[in-house]
Amino acid sequence: MSIWVDADGCPVVKLAINIAQKKGYPVRVVKNHAVVLTDDYAEIITVDISRDAADFYIVNHMGIGDIVITQDYGLAAMALSKQGKVINQNGRLITKDNIDFILDQRHLSRLAREQKGKSTKFKKRSKLNDEAFITAFENLLDI
Template sequence: MKIWVDADGCPVVKITIEEAKKHSVPLVVVKNHAVRIEDDYAKIVTVDVTRDAADYYIVNHMEKGDLVITQDNGLSAMALAKDGKILNQNGRWITNDNIELILESRHISQKERMKKKKSYTKFKKREKTKDDNFRRELVSFIENI
């Protein structure tokens, strides 16, 4: 089992590296050229900056049972189709039982944004509780493999 991190815009890369290293779990961090990440433990793969390049790299190289860390619901759906385990940046498990609802909600939100023709660019400051939830779920998964 490997952990794959979709590092483009992922706020939990450092936490994932810390825990993978602590538990000696193989880890691959996939990023585009615009993201700077260096680490002696993780294997860092750099892909081009085209849309979804990191997603396709992960899906094409992951194996059944691998854990994918991503906030991208499209990647989550593709990884589920390959029998991967998916954990988002907030510690929420994406499964075959909830992916349809997640994708439908994303579609509805996109349609609403297009109707209002607004750009939503302000991000709220990340709450520490989200990092704590993520770490707890990641460690629990690792300790139970």
């Protein structure tokens, strides 16, 4: 089993690498040219900066049972279709049982933003977000 990190905009890259290293799992971090990242443990894969290049790289190279860390629900859906396990940056497990709901919510939120002409303001990431990710990710690795 390998761990794939969609590094474009991912706030838990280093946390994921540290946890995976402690447990002895290989990590592949996929990023575009705009993201500067180095690590002595993880394999860093740089792809074109084009839209969804990292997502397609991950889906085309992952195996059954691999874990994908992403906040991109489109990538999550594709990874699930390849029998992968998916977790987001806040520790939410994305499964075949909840992906349709998540995608519907994403679509409805986008429509609401377009109608109001406003964009969503994201709250600043907190230590609690990191702790939730760490707990869920460690539990996922222990399954």
